Amino acid sequence: MKTFQFSPSPCVPFHDVEVVRRVRQIRKSEMTKHWNPDFRIQIVPDADVEFLWIADMFHRIKSAADEGRRLVMILPNPWPSYARVAYLINCFRVDCRHVWTFNMDEYANESGEIAPETWELGFMYALKRYFWREVDPALRPPEEQIQGPTNDNIDDYGKRIADLGGADICYSGPGWTGHLAFIEPDAPEFSGTLEQWKEMGPRVCTLSPFTIAQNSLHGSFGASGDLCAVPPKAATIGPAEVIGAKHRIDLHAISVGGSAVSWQRMVTRLVLHGPVTPRLPASILQTLRTDVWVSESAAADVEPRDDIGY
Numbered sequence: 001m002k003t004f005q006f007s008p009s010p011c012v013p014f015h016d017v018e019v020v021r022r023v024r025q026i027r028k029s030e031m032t033k034h035w036n037p038d039f040r041i042q043i044v045p046d047a048d049v050e051f052l053w054i055a056d057m058f059h060r061i062k063s064a065a066d067e068g069r070r071l072v073m074i075l076p077n078p079w080p081s082y083a084r085v086a087y088l089i090n091c092f093r094v095d096c097r098h099v100w101t102f103n104m105d106e107y108a109n110e111s112g113e114i115a116p117e118t119w120e121l122g123f124m125y126a127l128k129r130y131f132w133r134e135v136d137p138a139l140r141p142p143e144e145q146i147q148g149p150t151n152d153n154i155d156d157y158g159k160r161i162a163d164l165g166g167a168d169i170c171y172s173g174p175g176w177t178g179h180l181a182f183i184e185p186d187a188p189e190f191s192g193t194l195e196q197w198k199e200m201g202p203r204v205c206t207l208s209p210f211t212i213a214q215n216s217l218h219g220s221f222g223a224s225g226d227l228c229a230v231p232p233k234a235a236t237i238g239p240a241e242v243i244g245a246k247h248r249i250d251l252h253a254i255s256v257g258g259s260a261v262s263w264q265r266m267v268t269r270l271v272l273h274g275p276v277t278p279r280l281p282a283s284i285l286q287t288l289r290t291d292v293w294v295s296e297s298a299a300a301d302v303e304p305r306d307d308i309g310y
Contacts, residue, residue, distance in 0.1 A: 013177050013185035013208065014270065014279045023269035028299045034272070038289040041272060046295045049253040050081055053171065053293075056249060058088045060169060065094050072100045072161065074170040074237065074245060076181075077123040079220070082131035090136050099141045102161055103127060103148035104172070104181040104241075107231040112204045114151050114235045121220050124148035149202060149235035158201035158241055170245035173252060174271045176214040176263050178280035182236035184208045185279045190238075197278040200238040207234055214263065217256065239284055250285055253295035260297065261308065268298050 008015035032041040044052065057073070064071035089096060106123050107115045117124035127148070132140055149157050161167055177185050182205060184190060189205035190197060212230045215221060221229040242248065252272075255262040271282040272292065285292070 011209070013210070014274070014277075016275075019274050020270070023273050024266065024302050026269050026273055027301055028296075031269075031272070031294060031299050034286070036286055039286050039292065040290070041292040041294060043294050043296060043299045046253065046255075046297050049251055049293055049295050050078075053078070053249070053251060054081060054084045054088075056169075057085050057171075061085075061089065061096060061099055062092060062094050064098055064168075065096070068098075070098050070100065070164065071169075072102070072164045072167045074102050074104050074161070074167045074241065075127065076104055076171050076173060077126055079126045080130050082127065083134050086131055086134035089139060090134075093136075094139060096135065096139050096141045100145045100164060101127070101141075101147065102157075102167065102237070104170070105234050105236040106149045108204050108233040108235050110232050112233060114149055114154065114204065115231070116150075117148065126220075149237075154202055154204065154235055157235075158238065161237075161241055162244060167241065167245040168247065170242055170248045172242070172248065172250050172282065172285075173254070174250070174264065174267050174282040176210045176267060177208045178267050178271050178282050179208070179211060180239075180242060180282040180284070182207065182211070182234040183239060183281040184211065185281055190278065190281075192278070194276070194278060198239050198243060198284065201240045202235065202237050204233055204235045207232055223257070239281070242284065243288065248285060248288060248290040250282065250290055250292045252292065252298040255295075255297050260300075260305070261310075262297055262300075264298050265300060265302055268294060269302070 031043060034041055060071055103123050115122040119125055132146055172180055184205055184207060186208050187205040189203050190200060212227055215230045216225050216227050217223055252264055252268045254264045271280050274280055274283055276283045276286055
């Protein structure tokens with residue numbers, strides 16, 4: 001029988017066929033094996049990933065308070081989950097004046113204008129709404145310690161983190177393109193060799209069409225594939241801020257509406273077991289001390305499912 005052969009679309013950021021074929025065949029039982037002992041991959045039940053993230057974040061905040069030391073955190077945008085951290089802070093009356101938070105990214109328009117914190121779909125708006133406004137005012141850190149990229153600070157955003165000694169913890173999770181924060185593999189603003197790329201700091205960059213499609217499924221944009229609802233650019237930290245953090249936790253647990261459908265299942269394999277390359281930005285974590293939490297769903301074997309359409 002004659003087989004049908006084709007090459008991946010050139011618009012796919014990473015399309016090394018041999019690498020893709022290899023990682024596609026990685027079974028769930030093999031997922032946690034890695035050449036770097038400091039890159040620690042764990043498979044956890046789907047329901048536990050959010051709990052682990054909340055527990056880790058609260059533990060770091062309270063431990064730093066108990067020890068009288070500063071805590072610098074680079075935060076992603078899981079939105080309502082932050083309210084649970086706020087609840088624990090209030091319950092245990094943890095004074096957060098020692099905490100500095102830096103949002104890892106924020107949307108921007110086609111002209112590079114970064115969304116203000118008053119934009120209801122923005123990340124800073126969400127962080128303050130779901131996290132800091134839920135914390136008792138007496139326990140909150142000063143306003144200037146709650147930072148996100150803006151047009152006024154983007155040029156020295158990385159320096160602000162570095163001047164505090166770098167982040168103590170950077171939380172992340174890969175996008176469909178393998179992006180880390182909004183560090184896109186096909187953004188011209190992040191072009192360069194691996195060594196050049198590793199030294200790049202915060203900037204406004206062009207979002208991949210795949211990221212726009214991914215984010216159009218978010219509840220904030222209606223969970224309906226509304227491509228025009230997602231801004232075309234974003235401000236983001238760079239690889240330098242991720243590398244400069246003292247520790248990193250990477251979460252892989254996204255499925256479509258809690259179903260068995262997960263665009264993250266394949267890119268998880270690529271960024272955890274593919275080559276370290278700017279074409280897969282989150283792959284840089286393989287070389288760094290990182291804890292990786294992969295949900296059972298994301299770790300599931302990649303195989304045909306005749307019982308599922310889209």
